[in-house]
Amino acid sequence: xxxxxxxxxxxxxxxxxxxxxxxxxxxxxxxxxxxxxxxxxxxxxxxxxxxxxxxxxxxxxxxxxxxxxxxxxxxxxxxxxxxxxxxxxxxxxxxxxxxxxxxxxxxxxxxxxxxxxxxxxxxxxxxxxxxxxxxxxxxxxxxxxxxxxxxxxxxxxxxxxxxxxxxxxxxxxxxxxxxxxxxxxxxxxxxxxxxxxxxxxxxxxxxxxxxxxxxxxxxxxxxxxxxxxxxxxxxxxxxxxxxxxxxxxxxxxxxxxxxxxxxxxxxxxxxxxxxxxxxxxxxxxxxxxxxxxxxxxxxxxxxxxxxxxxxxxxxxxxxxxxxxxxxxxxxxxxxxxx
Amino acid sequence: xxxxxxxxxxxxxxxxxxxxxxxxxxxxxxxxxxxxxxxxxxxxxxxxxxxxxxxxxxxxxxxxxxxxxxxxxxxxxxxxxxxxxxxxxxxxxxxxxxxxxxxxxxxxxxxxxxxxxxxxxxxxxxxxxxxxxxxxxxxxxxxxxxxxxxxxxxxxxxxxxxxxxxxxxxxxxxxxxxxxxxxxxxxxxxxxxxxxxxxxxxxxxxxxxxxxxxxxxxxxxxxxxxxxxxxxxxxxxxxxxxxxxxxxxxxxxxxxxxxxxxxxxxxxxxxxxxxxxxxxxxxxxxxxxxxxxxxxxxxxxxxxxxxxxxxxxxxxxxxxxxxxxxxxxxxxxxxxxxxxxxxxxxxxxxxxxxxxxxxxxxxxxxxxxxxxxxxxxxxxxxxxxxxxxxxxxxxxxxxxxxxxxxxxxxxxxxxxxxxxxxxxxxxxxxxxxx
Numbered sequence: 001x002x003x004x005x006x007x008x009x010x011x012x013x014x015x016x017x018x019x020x021x022x023x024x025x026x027x028x029x030x031x032x033x034x035x036x037x038x039x040x041x042x043x044x045x046x047x048x049x050x051x052x053x054x055x056x057x058x059x060x061x062x063x064x065x066x067x068x069x070x071x072x073x074x075x076x077x078x079x080x081x082x083x084x085x086x087x088x089x090x091x092x093x094x095x096x097x098x099x100x101x102x103x104x105x106x107x108x109x110x111x112x113x114x115x116x117x118x119x120x121x122x123x124x125x126x127x128x129x130x131x132x133x134x135x136x137x138x139x140x141x142x143x144x145x146x147x148x149x150x151x152x153x154x155x156x157x158x159x160x161x162x163x164x165x166x167x168x169x170x171x172x173x174x175x176x177x178x179x180x181x182x183x184x185x186x187x188x189x190x191x192x193x194x195x196x197x198x199x200x201x202x203x204x205x206x207x208x209x210x211x212x213x214x215x216x217x218x219x220x221x222x223x224x225x226x227x228x229x230x231x232x233x234x235x236x237x238x239x240x241x242x243x244x245x246x247x248x249x250x251x252x253x254x255x256x257x258x259x260x261x262x263x264x265x266x267x268x269x270x271x272x273x274x275x276x277x278x279x280x281x282x283x284x285x286x287x288x289x290x291x292x293x294x295x296x297x298x299x300x301x302x303x304x305x306x307x308x309x310x311x312x313x314x315x316x317x318x319x320x321x322x323x324x325x326x327x328x329x330x331x332x333x334x335x336x337x338x
Numbered sequence: 339x340x341x342x343x344x345x346x347x348x349x350x351x352x353x354x355x356x357x358x359x360x361x362x363x364x365x366x367x368x369x370x371x372x373x374x375x376x377x378x379x380x381x382x383x384x385x386x387x388x389x390x391x392x393x394x395x396x397x398x399x400x401x402x403x404x405x406x407x408x409x410x411x412x413x414x415x416x417x418x419x420x421x422x423x424x425x426x427x428x429x430x431x432x433x434x435x436x437x438x439x440x441x442x443x444x445x446x447x448x449x450x451x452x453x454x455x456x457x458x459x460x461x462x463x464x465x466x467x468x469x470x471x472x473x474x475x476x477x478x479x480x481x482x483x484x485x486x487x488x489x490x491x492x493x494x495x496x497x498x499x500x501x502x503x504x505x506x507x508x509x510x511x512x513x514x515x516x517x518x519x520x521x522x523x524x525x526x527x528x529x530x531x532x533x534x535x536x537x538x539x540x541x542x543x544x545x546x547x548x549x550x551x552x553x554x555x556x557x558x559x560x561x562x563x564x565x566x567x568x569x570x571x572x573x574x575x576x577x578x579x580x581x582x583x584x585x586x587x588x589x590x591x592x593x594x595x596x597x598x599x600x601x602x603x604x605x606x607x608x609x610x611x612x613x614x615x616x617x618x619x620x621x622x623x624x625x626x627x628x629x630x631x632x633x634x635x636x637x638x639x640x641x642x643x644x645x646x647x648x649x650x651x652x653x654x655x656x657x658x659x660x661x662x663x664x665x666x667x668x669x670x671x672x673x674x675x676x677x678x679x680x681x682x683x684x685x686x687x688x689x690x691x692x693x694x695x696x697x698x699x700x701x702x703x704x705x706x707x708x709x710x711x712x713x714x715x716x717x718x719x720x721x722x723x724x725x726x727x728x729x730x731x732x733x734x735x736x737x738x739x740x741x742x743x744x745x746x747x748x749x750x751x752x753x754x755x756x757x758x759x760x761x762x763x764x765x766x767x768x769x770x771x772x
Binding site for chain 1: 415416419435436439444445448618621622626714715716718722725726727728729730731732733735736738
């Protein structure tokens with residue numbers, strides 16, 4: 001008898017703990033702040049500015065979620081994480097979501113028990129060479145010395161690519177991107193390889209960026225996106241559809257400047273559903289009707305966020321490429337709001 | 339015939355007055371002699387001198403123009419390069435724009451910078467009577483309350499927290515004094531229990547929202563950063579680990595097996611594990627043991643780990659000092675009828691600590707530099723600020739020498755200061771016949 005009481009109590013306690021762990025949305029609302037994991041600093045994606053304010057492409061996702069859930073894009077506690085600490089920070093509940101240019105892979109999704117809610121940047125590994133080398137394709141790099149960060153997937157991708165094309169290379173192992181930059185500029189290697197966005201950002205800091213070119217080949221898939229813990233699908237839906245709202249807003253031509261006008265005067269039923277003037281999408285998510293309107297107004301739609309932080313007008317100067325809307329030949333595609 | 343006459347006739351010239359003193363030949367005194375003796379003593383030495391001079395010239399001739407021609411005012415690296423227009427010179431503008439982030443981290447509210455500044459100045463006042471024992475002993479009273487003042491200045495919030503901490507320690511000390519006459523153990527544990535009782539009761543009395551409208555706004559410790567964080571970690575951990583290290587060293591020599599083995603296992607375990615591993619444990623592993631949201635502050639976890647680490651090393655240094663004392667010193671203390679605490683306090687430790695000073699300073703300097711390791715667990719100390727936010731900003735990505743040179747300069751000043759102090763202390767304490 002006593003044993004069954006004890007077991008019963010344990011069960012109740014376990015259920016209560018499970019329920020408490022499941023309600024991230026309620027936790028965030030009760031706390032009044034969103035704990036969002038970001039990188040300790042990556043040009044264009046997340047970095048504090050001179051006033052200590054976080055800015056960047058990943059940061060915008062955090063702000064949009066905070067605006068949707070808490071009605072305040074500044075109600076975010078940014079928790080900086082390194083490549084080594086990011087997953088434990090999320091798994092232990094220290095952060096509610098991770099927006100840290102993290103590649104969506106099978107093992108991270110399945111084995112580490114995270115849910116990637118979407119892709120906000122399609123990256124891939126590329127090559128940078130000095131113009132003077134006269135190379136126009138990565139396949140002409142036979143016998144080249146290559147600066148490569150050790151212990152990363154880029155190292156494995158590089159070996160695969162050269163073996164598949166039956167050409168040889170000489171690796172120059174480096175530890176960090178900063179070291180790679182210096183080695184490449186000092187001429188220690190003919191070409192530097194890492195994610196294409198990183199190459200573009202690196203090239204932007206050179207004294208003469210025009211002397212270096214990025215080769216057209218992209219030799220790996222690196223879909224980067226925000227992620228949450230397994231097992232709390234309500235919260236996962238909130239983050240997923242906030243990201244989708246930013247993407248859909250660009251597709252439908254809703255921007256942070258015309259959003260109020262669109263909400264009032266639109267005749268397009270999908271815009272009306274997106275902005276909450278029609279239907280009950282917000283309610284289904286456990287939020288109010290204007291959640292997506294606030295998310296879009298926070299930092300703008302996907303295209304605005306891209307242009308402001310990493311687009312061609314910025315020093316980083318990334319073209320949309322794969323990250324153009326599907327209507328423009330890219331991969332950015334949101335399921336419909338209906 | 340007088341002698342002088344004979345003499346006068348036998349030689350052609352006799353000097354009647356003293357020769358005026360002439361300066362020594364130029365190659366036997368002064369700078370010329372020094373140069374000859376020290377730089378060109380042998381052909382090989384001369385050759386080495388010339389080679390060394392060439393290297394010094396080569397380094398300075400490129401480094402000095404780079405430093406002197408540095409740009410101090412520009413909004414970004416690109417703007418810097420535009421101003422330089424192809425010339426090679428430093429872009430110190432990153433320092434003049436981001437100095438506050440390098441010193442205080444990027445989240446400390448900028449209208450509150452005077453608080454860490456004041457705490458830093460008061461640190462010297464508090465440390466002076468400990469470091470220079472010619473100063474009046476009454477100054478030690480300020481040293482005793484400095485930790486509470488510094489805590490209040492840095493973290494802010496309600497003034498009751500540091501006051502309560504202080505009252506708890508005073509209460510514990512009074513109980514210790516009352517009981518220690520009976521037995522040391524009773525006094526020691528009685529004092530600790532009394533302090534905890536006071537803290538628990540006081541904790542209930544302080545209202546939850548006491549920090550809301552405090553005179554100094556509360557700053558959470560994850561907002562601390564930059565060189566301030568290195569100083570905070572270094573000062574806290576060194577000052578905590580010296581007493582703990584002494585206790586561990588004495589415990590390791592104890593004749594009581596339980597205490598001895600606890601100390602041995604602790605020291606050997608901590609010394610056998612890299613500091614970076616302990617920091618990862620503090621950051622990553624401990625987060626699993628606390629329920630989400632109620633975890634112990636990361637700063638506190640890191641302080642505990644670094645203190646444990648350096649205490650183990652300092653314990654071994656002090657054990658070396660204890661072992662260096664002749665056995666006669668222990669026997670002399672016994673024959674005077676002193677009990678263990680008295681013998682240690684009056685005879686053994688003063689001598690053992692004196693021998694250990696160079697080793698302790700060595701550990702302290704190493705520890706202070708090791709505080710930069712916290713950058714790998716995403717704390718924004720000085721190196722973390724440089725590697726993370728500043729190098730990742732679109733304005734300053736690509737500036738390396740200026741930033742790391744500045745960090746090296748600050749660390750050099752502090753470490754060289756510590757080293758000079760320890761040399762002065764050794765000369766000052768050189769009273770024995772060694």
